[in-house]
Amino acid sequence: MIVLGMHPYPWHDDQISDTMRSMTKAFSGVRPVFINPSVGFSRAQKENYALRFRWTSVEDEAVHVCTRPLETVPASFGLGKVKHRWTLRQLNGFIASILGEDWRRESLLYVSSGGIAQSYETAEALGAPLMALDILDDNLAFPGISPREKAMLEAFFAALLARSAVATVVSDYLYQKLANQQPEKIKLLPNGVDVRRYSYCPDYSKEIAELRGLERPLIGFVGAITSWIDLELLLKIADRMAKGTLVMAGPVVQEAISRDLFARLTDHPRVAFTGPVPPQRVPHFLHQFDVLLLPRNYAPHSLASDPLKLYEYMATGKPVLSTALPSALRFRDAIYVGQGHEEVIALLEKALFDWSPERSQKCRDAVAAMTWENRAKTLLEWVEAAAPARRLH
Missing domain, CATH: 3.40.50.2000 (Glycogen Phosphorylase B;)
Incomplete structure (x- = not known):
């Protein structure tokens, strides 16, 4: 091979x-x-x-x-x-x-x-x-x-x-x-997805230095911040948050994103960028977040994708909120999927407060064989x- x-x-x-x-x-x-x-x-x-x-x-x-x-x-x-x-x-x-x-x-x-x-x-x-x-x-x-x-x-x-x-x-x-x-x-x-790697283990409850001192709840994204990330949606989420922190963990591909939107995000009091996260540490980060966010835009190359992050998120059993990518819509009975910015923002409260053990199990079951x-x-x-x-x- x-x-x-x-x-x-x-x-x-x-x-x-x-x-x-x-x-x-x-x-x-x-x-x-x-x-x-x-x-x-x-x-x-x-x-x-x-x-x-x-x-x-x-x-x-x-x-x-x-x-x-x-x-x-x-x-x-x-x-x-x-x-x-x-x-x-x-x-x-x-x-x-x-x-x-x-x-x-x-x-x-x-x-x-x-x-x-x-x-x-x-x-x-x-x-x-x-x-x-x-x-x-x-x-x-x-x-x-x-x-x-x-x-x-x-x-x-x-x-x-x-x-x-x-x-x-x-x-x-x-x-x-x-x-x-x-x-x-x-x-x-x-x-x-490596299902076992993203399943909960007691070590994932330990505090992470990069997240220390950030106000909860933590709305987290882990992955490359590049042309398929909806920066406008992220700004709207941050503006509407009465408390908590929007955490962006991953490498930033500066040449692929809007400088203005990125600068506004980095200056926002409710947004924290941690920088790249080595793959071996990603499960720990995911289990520290209160909601796992997949803020993809609807550019053709984004619509065609099947993000690894979606499956990693679901394997944790944590609350998952995604924009309406075709790949995410397949799992809308297990995760929260919003069509537009306003629907995503409205669903954020549901993801924070209405996530149930049954929905968590649905997530894990959906990717168990993948x-x-x-x-x-x-x-x-x-x-x-x-x-x-x-x-x-």
């Missing part, structure tokens, strides 16, 4: 969880090789990457983690194209050095839409005969893509879809959009059905 990491999250990233790393850890009965996506010159410098001229790998809990050469070489003065060609030219031989010369006969290349260009180029470089594509977002609808770049990415995406034995989509929104293109291979496969292990098993079964001569687990 050769997995291309989801751009821009290498194996060691400790700011956020993602589907590709979670799936790599969940596969059973296969030998996983994880290819780190390129992190870029700036991050490589910041994290003190060594200058290496060849691919390298380390083994982490039975996963071969592979890192690209020349990560500390800048892309300026044409060096980007040079290092790109050098990196891809070496990849085939490097995979063969790990898995043997006949690796294509027994391997599956598993890539995602999180970095369409890297997925396409990796598939081309490896020439893998069996491939699965995991479509995790409507990546072509992300803001900031120029018309020229979009045309190139659309061509790459079409090629990936054609090459794949199976292409999974995480939301019904994506299924409705893509199923008519390749109806025989597009399959709906929502994201997963484990990463079950998701990985289903993906492999679909691939084997599409390529019956191959056995992968």
